[in-house]
Amino acid sequence: MSASRTIILSVWTYLLIFGLGGLAFCLQCVLVPLTWPFDHGRRVTGRLFRLAAIGVTKFNPLWDFRVLRPLPPYRPRRTVVVSNHCSQTDPFLISHLPWEMKWLGKASLFKVPILGWAMFLAGDIPVVRGDRGSAKGAMARCRRYLMRDTPVMIFPEGTRALGDEMGPFKDGAFHLAIETGADILPVAVAGTAAALRKHDWRFGQARAFVAVGTPISTRGLTLDDLQALKEQVRAEIVALRHQITPLTGT
Numbered sequence: 001m002s003a004s005r006t007i008i009l010s011v012w013t014y015l016l017i018f019g020l021g022g023l024a025f026c027l028q029c030v031l032v033p034l035t036w037p038f039d040h041g042r043r044v045t046g047r048l049f050r051l052a053a054i055g056v057t058k059f060n061p062l063w064d065f066r067v068l069r070p071l072p073p074y075r076p077r078r079t080v081v082v083s084n085h086c087s088q089t090d091p092f093l094i095s096h097l098p099w100e101m102k103w104l105g106k107a108s109l110f111k112v113p114i115l116g117w118a119m120f121l122a123g124d125i126p127v128v129r130g131d132r133g134s135a136k137g138a139m140a141r142c143r144r145y146l147m148r149d150t151p152v153m154i155f156p157e158g159t160r161a162l163g164d165e166m167g168p169f170k171d172g173a174f175h176l177a178i179e180t181g182a183d184i185l186p187v188a189v190a191g192t193a194a195a196l197r198k199h200d201w202r203f204g205q206a207r208a209f210v211a212v213g214t215p216i217s218t219r220g221l222t223l224d225d226l227q228a229l230k231e232q233v234r235a236e237i238v239a240l241r242h243q244i245t246p247l248t249g250t
Contacts, residue, residue, distance in 0.1 A: 001205060009062050010202045016056045021115045024052035028121040041150035042123025043100045049122040053095040062203050063195055065093045068211040068244055075099065076185055077149035079215065080142075080177040083187035084166050084237055085155040089195040089203075093210050094153065094187065101151035104138060129158070139176055146180045156230075160198060166237070174230050177218045186213035186233050188240030191248030209244040213237070 028045045035044040057065045076099055083094060091103065103119075107126035110116040120126075125141045128134035142152045154176075156169040177184050191208030213236045221229060 006202055006204070009060075013056070013060050013062060013203045016059055018114055020052040020055045021049075021118050024049050025114055025118040025121065028118060032121060041100070041145065041148050042102070042121075043150070046102065046122040046124075047100045049118050050095040050100065052118070053092045057092050057096075060203075062205050063089075063092070064207040065096060065192075066207075066209050067096050068209050068247070071098070071212050072214060074185070074215050076101065076151040076183070076215075078146050078180065078182045079151040079185050080146070080173050080182050081151055081153045081185045081187055082156050082169075082173050082233060082237070083153070083189055083210075084241065085157050085160050086189055087160060087192040087196050087198075089192045089206075089208075090155075090189050092195075093189055093192055093208050096210065097187075097212065099151065101153045102142070102145050103153045104142065104155075107134065125152070135172070139172065142176055143180055146176070146182050151185070152176075156233075166234070166241075169230050169234055171226060171230070174226050174233070175223065178221050178223060178226060178229070181218060183215040183217055184229070184233055185215045186236040186240065187211070188213070188237045188244060190241050190245045191250060194248075194250065207248050209247050211240040211244045213240050 027048055031045055031048070036042070057063050081101055083090070103124045104127055105119065105124055107128045110119055110126045125138050127138035145152050154173040156173045157167040158170050159167070174184070176182070188211045189208065191206050194204045195206035195208060196203050216233060218229065
């Protein structure tokens, strides 16, 4: 693809992101007073934001984002969903999964005009990296969602991987699952790294897939089992990635 075409389609993608994100935000503002008094899981305003993300992929000629089917016969409720993290475009892909969940994300993202405001109204959870107080508060919000049977979505690497190999998993998601008795649902993404390279503003052409594994129960586990649980989930995500990576053509 020529450099000029890449720039034109990148600008189009940004227009889609902020245009559909802005539309979602306006609709969220209307729906907040109508739904929040009884929708404590923020499912309505949250799902609206995910649909905007899906819309970006549908109108974007650069991206072919798909869910590997069939999905497991499992509807997440008190569930910590964990995924590898390849790109800032991962949320656009994972939003295709047919259920609402609350995302743990960098606090700086919530300051982005329109999109950050929409994330707040979606009920997503900001956290400041390296700030123990912020992390403690974010985990408390995650616990409240889980106790209301609303799934939460966490990237256990904490940041995007620089290469093909996954980075080390942090303990937070697994500590949270054991503490609340939540299931862990492994999810894998592949192909999104080409959609937006790290440290590059231009979007690229990409065929990407998201795959969902088998839920893993934490019933009866204690914090002594955390490392074994983390290794089990990581192995499941690695296996899922091996399954979908050939489908991306990379």
